[in-house]
Each structure stands twice: as structure tokens, then as C-alpha cells.
Amino acid sequence: MAEGARQVISISRSYMLPDCFPVPPRRSPPEIIQYKNVSITGVLARRCCRWWDARLFFVELSAVDKVQGKFHQASTGREGSSSSMIEEGIVMTTPTQKKSCIKRMSVGVLAALLSVGVAKAYAKNKEITGMQSIQFRKVVDLSHIISPTIPLWPNDPPVVFDVVASQEKDGYYLRRFSIGEHSATHMNAPNSFHPNANGIDTYKPESLVRPAVVIDIRAQAHDDADYVIGVQDIEKWEQAHGRIDQGSVVLFYTGWQALWNDPKRFINEDSKGPHFPGVGAATTKFLLEERQIAGVGIDTHGADPGQDTVYATNSQILAKDGIVLECLTNLDQLPAKGTTLVIGVLRLKEGSGSPVSVMAFTP
Incomplete structure (x- = not known):
């Protein structure tokens, strides 16, 4: 694959995302990143800064996907690309030379999702808050x-x-x-x-x-x-x-x-x-x-x-x-x-x- 070619790692069906989707600028490692109502703090924030350098970032949970419980992530890749992919699960587009970091990034992205209170999004769903459960051993x-x-x-x-x-x-x-x-x-x-x-x-x-x-x-x-x-x-x-x-x-x-x-x-x-x-x-x-x-x-x-x-x-x-x-x-x-x-x-x-x-x- 030629230098600069794009590779997509995905887990299920995909959706198209326009190239106009914004890419956060490079910056020194922050203590808190706030983007589209998603906060990432501490070590995860510093890791996200490195992911941003690789032009990777989160998309907020959409209203529909909050109900369906689907987590989305996207990246734009290099400038001039025609589109990017949003996948159910984890999707990243990166220069080929960075593919050795893909697996580590995937695990980190999933951990970050869990750290920003996905459970709260579920709890706010009116269809779920009325449910009762019996916990027993x-x-x-x-x-x-x-x-x-x-x-x-x-x-x-x-x-x-x-x-x-x-x-x-x-x-x-x-x-x-x-x-x-x-x-x-x-x-x-x-x-x-x-x-x-x-x-x-x-x-x-x-x-x-x-x-x-x-x-x-x-x-x-x-x-x-x-x-x-x-x-x-x-x-x-x-x-x-x-x-x-x-x-x-x-x-x-x-x-x-x-x-x-x-x-x-x-x-x-x-x-x-x-x-x-x-x-x-x-x-x-x-x-x-x-x-x-x-x-x-x-x-x-x-x-x-x-x-x-x-x-x-x-x-x-x-x-x-x-x-x-x-x-x-x-x-x-x-x-x-x-x-x-x-x-x-x-x-x-x-x-x-x-x-x-x-x-x-x-x-």
C-alpha cells in the first residue's frame, strides 16, 4: 500500500461522514478535553492528545444511538480525503505507517467511552428508567x-x-x-x-x-x-x-x-x-x-x-x-x-x- 494510503479497521456496517467534520488542532497534553458534551480527563486526556496528533477523535453519541446503545468513533485521516467512516464499535482511519498502534488505540478508545459515563446516557432514556430489576444470588x-x-x-x-x-x-x-x-x-x-x-x-x-x-x-x-x-x-x-x-x-x-x-x-x-x-x-x-x-x-x-x-x-x-x-x-x-x-x-x-x-x- 502506497505512502499516505488510508486503512479502515471496522467491526460491522458503516456510515459515511463528510470531510468537513472538524479535526482538533495539535496541542500540548491537556488535563481535560471537552468535545460535544464528552469529557475525557487525566491520563486518557493526554492519550487522546496523541490520538489527535494521529488525527483521531470522538463523535458524540447521537440521539438515536443513545437509545439503541451504539457507540461511534470517527477520524478524518489526511486532508483531501473524500469521506470518513463511522462504525458500530471502533473505526479508525490512519496513515499506513501508524497501523502498529491501531490495536492499542482501539483499546484506549473503548476505555475512554466507558470513562465518560455511557451508563448515564442509558439511565436518562425514558424507556429504561421505568424498569425494575431483582438482584439475587x-x-x-x-x-x-x-x-x-x-x-x-x-x-x-x-x-x-x-x-x-x-x-x-x-x-x-x-x-x-x-x-x-x-x-x-x-x-x-x-x-x-x-x-x-x-x-x-x-x-x-x-x-x-x-x-x-x-x-x-x-x-x-x-x-x-x-x-x-x-x-x-x-x-x-x-x-x-x-x-x-x-x-x-x-x-x-x-x-x-x-x-x-x-x-x-x-x-x-x-x-x-x-x-x-x-x-x-x-x-x-x-x-x-x-x-x-x-x-x-x-x-x-x-x-x-x-x-x-x-x-x-x-x-x-x-x-x-x-x-x-x-x-x-x-x-x-x-x-x-x-x-x-x-x-x-x-x-x-x-x-x-x-x-x-x-x-x-x-x-
């Missing part, structure tokens, strides 16, 4: 496996599985099942405690994706099966972990999940009724009014204490179409804060509740 299933032997609330219908088709006879395997709407790991609906209120089928999908905190009260529950979770338990947790965020689901880890495979101990019923810990009425009022929570969850068979016959916690939360999760498990695998819950309900028409699949995305 682990997914924990908070739902018990359903079987005919699970613990049941007194007088609730049994869990029944019937085989209705077999591989030998029908070529496929199929069962039908029967279960109470408030059995297994489940979520209660407003109409279970308030006449003419909403059923489980009315919850919007976005309302079932929630941040969660976990409050450990195992010590209190171990000493008193009828322990009523108080405001003092909330305040103690907040002293260690900070204020509970608005819209959170507050999960109470009583340790009762360990009794799941022993239904008699799990319900812990005697002549006075069930005995297990739960959230007190005053505590629920505090959480709803002072912390604006979305709901509560617990590893016992009820958010209310076993001896509470008015179901104050359920009634208060469900009056606001909130979330009440009962019979949770694996709460020991969750951190005190930072978890995101994704709750999958069975959309039973006008259901008073349903068994649920509760997935916890943990940091």
Missing part, C-alpha cells in the same frame, strides 16, 4: 410440599389425591386433588374475613412482587407458645437493621416450620384451641399505619396468635387488600433484609385464599 422456595399428611386447621377439609388416568391404561398419568383454600403454604384473601370483599383472583401481578424483611422471634416463641409479637420486637429489629421500608412484607420466623412434619405439635391444640405465636393487633396497626407495609408472613398456621379468636391481624391487613402468608418454610435461609418475594397464587374465582408458591430472591 440465590432463590429460596418458601412453600411446603403438599401431601395428604400436612397439618390442617381444625375442621378444614383433608387433602385428597385421586388417580384418574394411568400410563398403562390411558397412555398418560393424571390426578385430581382436593384441598382447602387455607391449607398448606397459603395466602388469605379479603373475602375470607370481610363480606363482599375481593377474592384471591383480584390481586394484580405487580402487587405480588414485594421486598421482604425477616424478624427472628424464635427465642420468644420457644419460651412461650402463645407469644404475641409486639411493637417492641419491631423496634428491636429496626435498631439493628434500620427502618422497615414502605411496601414491604414482614416475615416472622418463629421456628414453627421445624414442626411441620408433626401435625399434632404444629397445630398444638388442646381444649382451649390451637397454641402458636402470632402478630398482635397493636403491632399490626403500627406496621400498617407507621410503616405502610404491604403485609405479613409467618411459619405458623396463622398470622394471628393461635389463641386469638377475632383474627385481628388478618382482618386489619385484608381490609386494605394486603398480603397474609401462612405456613411458610425455609425462613432460616433468608437474610434479615434485602429479599424480594414473588408470590404465585391460584386464581380461584372469588377464592377466599389459595395455596401459593412463594419464591424468595436473596442477595
Whole structure:
């Protein structure tokens, strides 16, 4: 290739740029270069000065390319050339004798692009700023496996599985099942405690994706099966972990999940009724009014204490179409804060509740 011939190194389709595109003048190494709203500082600025000597420079991100996430760079090469190229990625036109520096320059150009806040351009895009994301390292299933032997609330219908088709006879395997709407790991609906209120089928999908905190009260529950979770338990947790965020689901880890495979101990019923810990009425009022929570969850068979016959916690939360999760498990695998819950309900028409699949995305 003759002296002064131009070489183009590119990565995809190209666009034409008129020769009138300005070339920055030679100058001593600057500390800051400002060009078309793109700032390059420090060492990168001094390197860019050398690139300018080779007649290489940046083109600002165009409005269209900000949306599409494409990065452009251009150079004019020598005077008198008819056009230059802008490429998706990195494009340089240089005298042939400088091609030994091309690779080093390419890496530097890409580093400079990253250094000028490309991420900010994305964040300003209206199509992106409204997006939400779940960041997690682990997914924990908070739902018990359903079987005919699970613990049941007194007088609730049994869990029944019937085989209705077999591989030998029908070529496929199929069962039908029967279960109470408030059995297994489940979520209660407003109409279970308030006449003419909403059923489980009315919850919007976005309302079932929630941040969660976990409050450990195992010590209190171990000493008193009828322990009523108080405001003092909330305040103690907040002293260690900070204020509970608005819209959170507050999960109470009583340790009762360990009794799941022993239904008699799990319900812990005697002549006075069930005995297990739960959230007190005053505590629920505090959480709803002072912390604006979305709901509560617990590893016992009820958010209310076993001896509470008015179901104050359920009634208060469900009056606001909130979330009440009962019979949770694996709460020991969750951190005190930072978890995101994704709750999958069975959309039973006008259901008073349903068994649920509760997935916890943990940091």
C-alpha cells in the first residue's frame, strides 16, 4: 500500500461522514478535553492528545444511538480525503505507517467511552428508567410440599389425591386433588374475613412482587407458645437493621416450620384451641399505619396468635387488600433484609385464599 494510503479497521456496517467534520488542532497534553458534551480527563486526556496528533477523535453519541446503545468513533485521516467512516464499535482511519498502534488505540478508545459515563446516557432514556430489576444470588422456595399428611386447621377439609388416568391404561398419568383454600403454604384473601370483599383472583401481578424483611422471634416463641409479637420486637429489629421500608412484607420466623412434619405439635391444640405465636393487633396497626407495609408472613398456621379468636391481624391487613402468608418454610435461609418475594397464587374465582408458591430472591 502506497505512502499516505488510508486503512479502515471496522467491526460491522458503516456510515459515511463528510470531510468537513472538524479535526482538533495539535496541542500540548491537556488535563481535560471537552468535545460535544464528552469529557475525557487525566491520563486518557493526554492519550487522546496523541490520538489527535494521529488525527483521531470522538463523535458524540447521537440521539438515536443513545437509545439503541451504539457507540461511534470517527477520524478524518489526511486532508483531501473524500469521506470518513463511522462504525458500530471502533473505526479508525490512519496513515499506513501508524497501523502498529491501531490495536492499542482501539483499546484506549473503548476505555475512554466507558470513562465518560455511557451508563448515564442509558439511565436518562425514558424507556429504561421505568424498569425494575431483582438482584439475587440465590432463590429460596418458601412453600411446603403438599401431601395428604400436612397439618390442617381444625375442621378444614383433608387433602385428597385421586388417580384418574394411568400410563398403562390411558397412555398418560393424571390426578385430581382436593384441598382447602387455607391449607398448606397459603395466602388469605379479603373475602375470607370481610363480606363482599375481593377474592384471591383480584390481586394484580405487580402487587405480588414485594421486598421482604425477616424478624427472628424464635427465642420468644420457644419460651412461650402463645407469644404475641409486639411493637417492641419491631423496634428491636429496626435498631439493628434500620427502618422497615414502605411496601414491604414482614416475615416472622418463629421456628414453627421445624414442626411441620408433626401435625399434632404444629397445630398444638388442646381444649382451649390451637397454641402458636402470632402478630398482635397493636403491632399490626403500627406496621400498617407507621410503616405502610404491604403485609405479613409467618411459619405458623396463622398470622394471628393461635389463641386469638377475632383474627385481628388478618382482618386489619385484608381490609386494605394486603398480603397474609401462612405456613411458610425455609425462613432460616433468608437474610434479615434485602429479599424480594414473588408470590404465585391460584386464581380461584372469588377464592377466599389459595395455596401459593412463594419464591424468595436473596442477595
